[in-house]
Amino acid sequence: xxxxxxxxxxxxxxPAYHRIGKAAYRNDLGNTLALDDYLGxxxxxxxxxxxAGTNGKGSVSHMTASVLxxxxxxxxxxxxxxxxxxxxxxxxNGKMITKTYxxxxxxxxxKIIDSVKPSFFEMTVAMAFEYFASSAVExxxxxxxxxxxxxxxxxxxxxxxxxxxxxxxxTHLLGGTVREIAHEKAGIVKPGIPVVTACGGEALDVIEKxxxxxxxxxxxxxxEFSAGAREAAPGGQRFDYxxxxxxxxxxxQIILKNLFIPQAPPVQATNAALAVTAALLMRNxxxxxxxAIRDGLRGTSIPGRFELLLEKPAVYFDPAHNPAALTALLxxxxxxxxxxxxxxxxxxxxxxxxxGMLALIQNQLxxxxxxxxSGTGRSWSPDTATTGKKGLIPVAGARELAAALRALGDDTVxxxxxxxxxxxxxxxxxxxxxxxxxxIVSRGDAESAEKG
Numbered sequence: 001x002x003x004x005x006x007x008x009x010x011x012x013x014x015p016a017y018h019r020i021g022k023a024a025y026r027n028d029l030g031n032t033l034a035l036d037d038y039l040g041x042x043x044x045x046x047x048x049x050x051x052a053g054t055n056g057k058g059s060v061s062h063m064t065a066s067v068l069x070x071x072x073x074x075x076x077x078x079x080x081x082x083x084x085x086x087x088x089x090x091x092x093n094g095k096m097i098t099k100t101y102x103x104x105x106x107x108x109x110x111k112i113i114d115s116v117k118p119s120f121f122e123m124t125v126a127m128a129f130e131y132f133a134s135s136a137v138e139x140x141x142x143x144x145x146x147x148x149x150x151x152x153x154x155x156x157x158x159x160x161x162x163x164x165x166x167x168x169x170x171t172h173l174l175g176g177t178v179r180e181i182a183h184e185k186a187g188i189v190k191p192g193i194p195v196v197t198a199c200g201g202e203a204l205d206v207i208e209k210x211x212x213x214x215x216x217x218x219x220x221x222x223x224e225f226s227a228g229a230r231e232a233a234p235g236g237q238r239f240d241y242x243x244x245x246x247x248x249x250x251x252x253q254i255i256l257k258n259l260f261i262p263q264a265p266p267v268q269a270t271n272a273a274l275a276v277t278a279a280l281l282m283r284n285x286x287x288x289x290x291x292a293i294r295d296g297l298r299g300t301s302i303p304g305r306f307e308l309l310l311e312k313p314a315v316y317f318d319p320a321h322n323p324a325a326l327t328a329l330l331x332x333x334x335x336x337x338x339x340x341x342x343x344x345x346x347x348x349x350x351x352x353x354x355x356g357m358l359a360l361i362q363n364q365l366x367x368x369x370x371x372x373x374s375g376t377g378r379s380w381s382p383d384t385a386t387t388g389k390k391g392l393i394p395v396a397g398a399r400e401l402a403a404a405l406r407a408l409g410d411d412t413v414x415x416x417x418x419x420x421x422x423x424x425x426x427x428x429x430x431x432x433x434x435x436x437x438x439x440i441v442s443r444g445d446a447e448s449a450e451k452g
Contacts, residue, residue, distance in 0.1 A: 001106070001107060002103070003099040003102065003103055006102055006103050006106050006107075007086060007102075009106065010106070010120060010123070010124075011120070027150060028150060029150060029152070029154065029155070031116050031117075031118045031122045031152075032118075032122050032125065032126075032155060033155065034112075034116050035112065035116060035118060035122065035123070035126040036126065036129070036155055038109075038112050039109075039126060039130050042129040042130045042132065042133035042134075043129045043132075043133070043140075043155060045132075045133040046076065046132055046133065046137045046138060046140050047138065047139045047140070047158070047159050048139065048140045048142050048156045048157075048158040048159065049064055049139065049140075049141050049142065049158050049159055049161075049162065049278055050142050050144070050153065050154075050156055050158040050160075050161050050162070050188050051064070051141065051142065051143050051144060051161075051162040051163075051164065052144040052147070052148040052151075052161075052162070052163050052164070052185045052188050053144075053162070053163050053164025053165045053166065053185065053198075054164070054165050054166050054167040054168075054181070054185075054322065054324070055164065055165050055167065055267075055322070055325045056164035056165055056198075056267065056271045056274075057143050057144060057162075057164050058079055058143060058302070058305070059263070059268060059271045059302050059305055060162060060164055060271045060274050060275050061077060061079050061141050061142075062077070062079070062301070062302045063271060063272055063275035063297060063300045063302075064141045064275040064278055064279065065077040065091075065094075065141040066296040066297070066299055066300040067275060067276070067279045067288075067292055067293055067296030067297065068139050068141065068279065068292075068296070069093055069094065069296065070291070070292040070293075070295045070296035070299065071279075071288050071289065071292035071296070072292075073138045073139045074093060074135070074136060074137050074138045074139075075092070075093055075137065075138070075139055075140070075141065076090075076091070076092050076128070076131075076132035076135070076137040076139070076140035076141065076142075077090075077091040077092075077094075077140070077141050078090055078091075078125070078128040078132075078140065078141070078142045078143060078153070079143045080121070080124070080143065080145050081420050083303055083304050083423045083424070084423065084424055084427075086102070087099070087102065089128065090124075090127065090128045090131055090132075092131070092132065092135045097127075097128075097131050101131060102127070105130065105131070109126075119152075121145050121146075121152055122152045125145075125152040125153055128140075128142075139159070139282075140156075142156060142158070144185075144188065146174075147174050147181075147184040147185065147187070148163075148184050148185045148188040149184045149185075149186075149187020149188070150184070150187070151187075151188075154187060154188055157190050157193065158188075158193060159193070159194075159281070159282055160193065160194050160195075160196060160278040160281050160282070161188050161189050161190065161193055161194070161196070161216075162195075162196045162197070162274055162278055163185050163186065163188070163195065163196075163197040163198075163199060164197070164198055164199075164271065164274060165198055165199060165203075165324075166178055166181055166185055166199050166203035167181075167322060167323075167324040168181065168322065168324075168353065177202075178202045178203050179202050179203075179205075179206055181203075182199070182202065182203040182205075182206035182207060183206055183210075185203075185207075186206055186207050186210040186211075189207070189210050189211055189214055189216050190214065191214045191216065192214070192215055192216060193216050194216065194217045194218075194219065194281050195207065195211050195216050195217070195219070196219045196225075196274055196277045196278050197218070197219070197220055197221065197274075198220075198221040198270050198271075198273075198274055200220075200222075204220065219277055221270055221273060221274065223244075224244055224277075225241070225242065225244065225277045226241070226242050226244075226273065227239045227240075227241055227269040227270050227272060227273035228240050228242065230266060230269050232264070233260060235262050236260060236261050236262040236264055237260070237261060237263070237264060237266070237268070237269060238258055238259065238260050239259055239261075239269040239272070239273075240255065240256070240257045240258065240259070241254075241255070241256040241257075241259055241272075241273055241276050242254070242255050242256075243276075243277065243280060254280065256276070256293060256294070259272065259276075259293070259294060259297055260294075260298050261297050261298070261300065262298065262300065262301075263300075263302060263305065263306065264306060264332065264334075265305075265306050265328060265329070265332060266328075267328055268305075272297055275297070276293055276297070279293060279296075304317060304318075304319060304420065304423050305318060305319075306318045306332065309416075309427060309430035310430040310433055310434055312410050313405065313408070313409070313410045313411075313412050313413065313414060313433065314334070314338070314412075314413040314414065315405075315413075315414045315416070315426070315429070315430045316334075316335070316413070316414070316415050317416040317417070317422065317426040317427075318415070318416075318417050319417065319418070319419060319420045319422070319423070320417050320418065321348070321352055321357075321418055321419055321420075322352060322353060322357070323353055323356040323357055323360060326357050326360050326361070326417065327360060329415075329417065330360060330361070330364045334413070335364070335413060335415060336364070338413040339411075340409075340411030340412055340413065341366055341367035341408060341409075341411060341412040341413070342364065342365040342366050342367055342412065342413050342415070343365060343367040343368045343369070343370070343405065343412050343413070343414050343415070344365050344368075344369045344370070344414070344415050344416075345369075345370045345371075345372060345395075345401065345405075345414065345415070345416045345417075345422065345426070345429075346358075346361065346369065346370070346371055346372070346392075346416075346417060346418040346419075346422075347371065347372040347379065347380075347418050347419045347421055347422045348380040348418045348419060349379060349380060349419060350379065350380040350381075352380070352418075354380055357418065358392075361417075362391070365415070367412055368391075368393055368404070368408065369391060369392055370392075370393045370394075370395050370401060370404060371392045371393065371394050371395070372395060372396075372401070372422060372425060373395065373396050379421075382394070397425075398425050398428040398429050398432060399432065401425070402429045402432035405429065405433065406433060416429075
């Protein structure tokens with residue numbers, strides 16, 4: 001089986017949440033434990049940092065991995081979903097898993113796969129852990145896929161657990177209240193293992209109770225550590241980091257001034273502070289110089305998070321897929337204060353708070369709102385909207401969309417948002433717009449001009 005046939009098998013034969021939604025979600029760890037036992041518990045051969053949260057866990061994962069690599073650790077990184085290449089999910093020292101290994105894993109373990117019938121995510125986690133073990137990874141940064149308590153990644157006993165934030169998302173699976181969802185996220189907390197979080201309110205109440213029950217030290221943003229004195233800088237932002245140690249007399253105060261991250265959204269400073277705190281906690285028997293923190297944060301690349309794809313017209317992509325993330329996104333000065341028109345291109349999964357997100361977008365954006373109609377069976381259709389669907393303009397492909405955006409003029413900022421699945425078409429559209437700006441006219445444009 002060649003690599004493409006292997007991918008076809010993974011995407012089409014295994015139950016996948018990104019394709020069929022709830023039907024692919026497992027409410028127990030049975031398949032994961034069966035695969036883990038069969039593979040010989042590969043996760044036991046490396047240390048790990050485990051990261052859950054409603055928003056920000058991908059960013060924190062990338063930042064943490066970058067810091068660890070700068071410190072000289074052979075570092076694994078498991079994240080999801082991928083943007084353009086399946087292999088983005090599994091990396092060692094920044095390099096994607098090889099196509100040969102993906103092929104080999106499926107071929108070597110086809111019998112157990114056919115027997116257990118794991119979901120796409122369950123099998124991918126097993127592949128990642130075996131790959132990390134075979135690659136002699138020292139530390140793996142592991143992002144939770146969904147929830148935490150019943151997530152396939154939750155077989156690890158990490159050095160540090162991180163819970164970035166808790167909000168209303170995946171309510172049909174994780175619960176309809178913040179407390180219920182926080183309970184699922186807090187399921188990654190392990191006895192005696194430090195927990196780092198940026199949660200507050202009801203979510204923090206749940207996490208504090210869980211940490212207390214398990215005798216797990218808890219460090220909270222704004223309490224034991226903070227990201228303060230933030231200021232915009234070319235290509236990102238600067239901030240000061242402080243670790244107070246006030247609740248643990250054995251820990252001295254640590255202050256790192258003028259840290260730089262190449263991400264502009266203010267929330268990314270808090271995400272960076274989570275990553276720094278987790279890295280500092282590794283000093284218990286593990287050397288981690290301050291230089292690694294500075295260089296690691298500065299060198300962190302997080303594709304697809306408020307990414308500028310084109311400068312003129314300004315085209316941004318961010319996968320905000322719940323009201324909390326979208327509110328923060330729309331409050332970015334380059335979007336909120338843009339003097340010209342503001343347009344959006346959206347695509348949503350059907351299990352999201354679509355009415356809430358559409359209301360936010362329509363309140364902030366003054367020009368057109370386009371909806372990409374192509375997608376998976378889990379994709380949302382405007383026909384199912386109860387509010388806010390008026391004025392949505394359907395588009396089926398990149399060329400149609402590029403032509404529509406071109407007609408709006410260069411004094412428009414365009415925001416692609418709502419789903420990771422928009423990333424590929426956003427990049428394609430940006431490329432088409434750039435070609436036009438360079439005087440390259442597509443065949444379709446030329447034919448239209450001749451007909452006109």
